[in-house]
Amino acid sequence: MKTNPIAKVIVYMILILGVLVFITPFIYMILTTFVKGAYSLPRPSEVFSAVPNLDNYEVVWTKNNFFRFFLNSLLVAGVATVGSVFFGALTAYAFVRFTFPFKEFIFRVFIFTMMIPLVLAIVPQFTVVKSLGLVNTYYGLWLIYIGGGIVGSTFFLRGFFEKVPKELVESIVMDGGGNWRIFWNIYLPLSKPALGTMAIFAFSGTWDEYFVALTIIKDEMMRTLPIALMMFQGKYASNWSWIFAASIIAILPVIIIYIIFQKKFVQGGMNEGSVKG
Amino acid sequence: MKWFKSLMAGVSISTLLLATACSGGGGEKADGDNKGSKDKVTIEYWHTYGDQEEKVLVDKIKPLFEKEHPEIELKLTRMPYEGLKQQVIAGVSGDAAPDLMRMDIIWVPEFAEMGALKEVSSMDGFDAVKESVFEGPMATNVFEGKYYGVPVNTNTKVAIYNKAIMDKAGITEAPKTMDEFVAASQKAKDAGAKGAIGIGGSFSWGFLPYFWSLGGELTNEDYTKFDGYLNSPESIKAVEEIAKWQKDKLAAPTLLGGEPGTWDGMKKNEYFMIDDGPWFYSILMNEEGSKFKPLEDTVRGLMPEGKGGSRSVIGGEDLVIFANSKHPEEAWTFAKWMMTTEPQKIMSETGLIPSNKEAANDPEFLKVPFAKEYVEQLKTAMPRTPIPQWSEIEAIINQNFEKVVRGKMSAEDAMNDAAKKADSLLK
Numbered sequence: 110m111k112t113n114p115i116a117k118v119i120v121y122m123i124l125i126l127g128v129l130v131f132i133t134p135f136i137y138m139i140l141t142t143f144v145k146g147a148y149s150l151p152r153p154s155e156v157f158s159a160v161p162n163l164d165n166y167e168v169v170w171t172k173n174n175f176f177r178f179f180l181n182s183l184l185v186a187g188v189a190t191v192g193s194v195f196f197g198a199l200t201a202y203a204f205v206r207f208t209f210p211f212k213e214f215i216f217r218v219f220i221f222t223m224m225i226p227l228v229l230a231i232v233p234q235f236t237v238v239k240s241l242g243l244v245n246t247y248y249g250l251w252l253i254y255i256g257g258g259i260v261g262s263t264f265f266l267r268g269f270f271e272k273v274p275k276e277l278v279e280s281i282v283m284d285g286g287g288n289w290r291i292f293w294n295i296y297l298p299l300s301k302p303a304l305g306t307m308a309i310f311a312f313s314g315t316w317d318e319y320f321v322a323l324t325i326i327k328d329e330m331m332r333t334l335p336i337a338l339m340m341f342q343g344k345y346a347s348n349w350s351w352i353f354a355a356s357i358i359a360i361l362p363v364i365i366i367y368i369i370f371q372k373k374f375v376q377g378g379m380n381e382g383s384v385k386g
Numbered sequence: 387m388k389w390f391k392s393l394m395a396g397v398s399i400s401t402l403l404l405a406t407a408c409s410g411g412g413g414e415k416a417d418g419d420n421k422g423s424k425d426k427v428t429i430e431y432w433h434t435y436g437d438q439e440e441k442v443l444v445d446k447i448k449p450l451f452e453k454e455h456p457e458i459e460l461k462l463t464r465m466p467y468e469g470l471k472q473q474v475i476a477g478v479s480g481d482a483a484p485d486l487m488r489m490d491i492i493w494v495p496e497f498a499e500m501g502a503l504k505e506v507s508s509m510d511g512f513d514a515v516k517e518s519v520f521e522g523p524m525a526t527n528v529f530e531g532k533y534y535g536v537p538v539n540t541n542t543k544v545a546i547y548n549k550a551i552m553d554k555a556g557i558t559e560a561p562k563t564m565d566e567f568v569a570a571s572q573k574a575k576d577a578g579a580k581g582a583i584g585i586g587g588s589f590s591w592g593f594l595p596y597f598w599s600l601g602g603e604l605t606n607e608d609y610t611k612f613d614g615y616l617n618s619p620e621s622i623k624a625v626e627e628i629a630k631w632q633k634d635k636l637a638a639p640t641l642l643g644g645e646p647g648t649w650d651g652m653k654k655n656e657y658f659m660i661d662d663g664p665w666f667y668s669i670l671m672n673e674e675g676s677k678f679k680p681l682e683d684t685v686r687g688l689m690p691e692g693k694g695g696s697r698s699v700i701g702g703e704d705l706v707i708f709a710n711s712k713h714p715e716e717a718w719t720f721a722k723w724m725m726t727t728e729p730q731k732i733m734s735e736t737g738l739i740p741s742n743k744e745a746a747n748d749p750e751f752l753k754v755p756f757a758k759e760y761v762e763q764l765k766t767a768m769p770r771t772p773i774p775q776w777s778e779i780e781a782i783i784n785q786n787f788e789k790v791v792r793g794k795m796s797a798e799d800a801m802n803d804a805a806k807k808a809d810s811l812l813k
Binding site: 145146148149150152172228231232235236239244319320323324327329336339340342343344345346 | 434436437463464465466467468469472473475476477479480481482646647649650653662663665669670673674675676
């Protein structure tokens, strides 16, 4: 196919412009971390003349138990991700394969819970966690994270699971396989792209989460990274170069997860050709 | 979709009700399980000190208190500001609040109304504490005639002038009266200052010092009426004057949230004057490798005296005990101790202004190079209206004030409207 070179140039120009628009704030942020003691946001002339150095990163890394919080967050977000994706997949499987009373109603309720603003739900949620005796434990945090995460992943994965051809399922049934085998060997492998996407959402969602974590966790040493980030903000003045340096460190795992999973990012065609027309 | 909307509304409302019901109810129990046991009692203290202050708190205050009161252990938890109010509400309604907290003075009436705080005026030794502290900060703890906290530290804002611009404009000392102040600002403007009057923004903490000094007032003396005060001719005139500064380009862009910020403008010798609290000095003096030397490069003065006098706004924090504290006696012991001269002096090393009169007038504290003006200004500084509805009312006043400054509303209409809305919230 021939392409018009002029059209191509225009397309590329638009794309490059788009990249610039999206990446400039990020670059500005990185450059700000090289400036010292920015109690007010530094101006472009200061930012672009800053000499790259890691001083602020060093300060931040050793301040406020930052490293400890980093590990805490890794544990919290890791378990929450695995939990919400796995249980979400199980729930989605049930919605696709089984018939049970009030199925659609329950599904609607699921979706409905996604629309309640977090701040509104925090007090009832806290009361529940408290009555279970899970305040100040990661179990309490996981309960809310995974419970909330399941809703999203069920909603997302149900659509995917419905596209899995019946014939594949029948082939397992014919060989005497049960639901577990169908789930484990057909649905999960065929939905890898969706699972990968879901994992990214679940991870970045819990990794960034500040409010619930601060409410449930009372012990200072058990706090997660977003809380540590907020500690850098003072009441009257904040050192922005520290805040940005801390934010860059905090964002690294999310970027790494993206790089790992991006190849799996929603792509169709996994089950094309598996069934003869 | 109609059923869906009504369902959603229903759920939200019941959630809200639940939240308020919970927070209202947690008040009654207390005492009980702390009697008779000789074990060490741990009291939990949520604080919001900054880095340097926290260090003093952990290294000096905690050991000293535990030495004098070996039966009590102090557990310190530093809380971030973001969403702090909701944290407190969740803690109170879930019976998981700490014993004590250091909270912003304007929150105290609001939480007291919720029933979240323990009344301290009936506690043993309260009168002695009340005697020893400044009146203004103490008044921020009042709700319906009773006290719900003690002022652990106080602050206010003074006028800070840029030395370089003063030299350029031929101004030799900080203006004392409002007329001198406006004239000096005009001179500074003519001498090339990017902004002359650096009001922090169109919110009450930012504009109240000017509003009050120009003769404006918020309420009657017992804080029950805005109508006739917020929209009195003097108040309207004060707002008009500030709007005029904006029109004449005397006000710095910060009044409407523009750049550069007050600190930035001061550090770069672009703003003639800003107003700020002692943290301006304590933070910037500790900044390594900065060319800006706050003490040498600025001149401090009281807020310029207008029809209303030289008025500034009181800030600071109060120490409160939660109603569902398991150890109210011990918590009060700590609060009381914290108000005595010794710990007050120790905390003042960081530039926090003691609310204890003796500590504030201690020669040692007055040696802090910037302390004098702040202590002086505190004598005439006023608290923001200490009522539970203040944050709602403040939002209305701020919005109308901004409309006037932007020229979208006349000062008279804006203040009449705000006074009416504010009074309806008081009922």
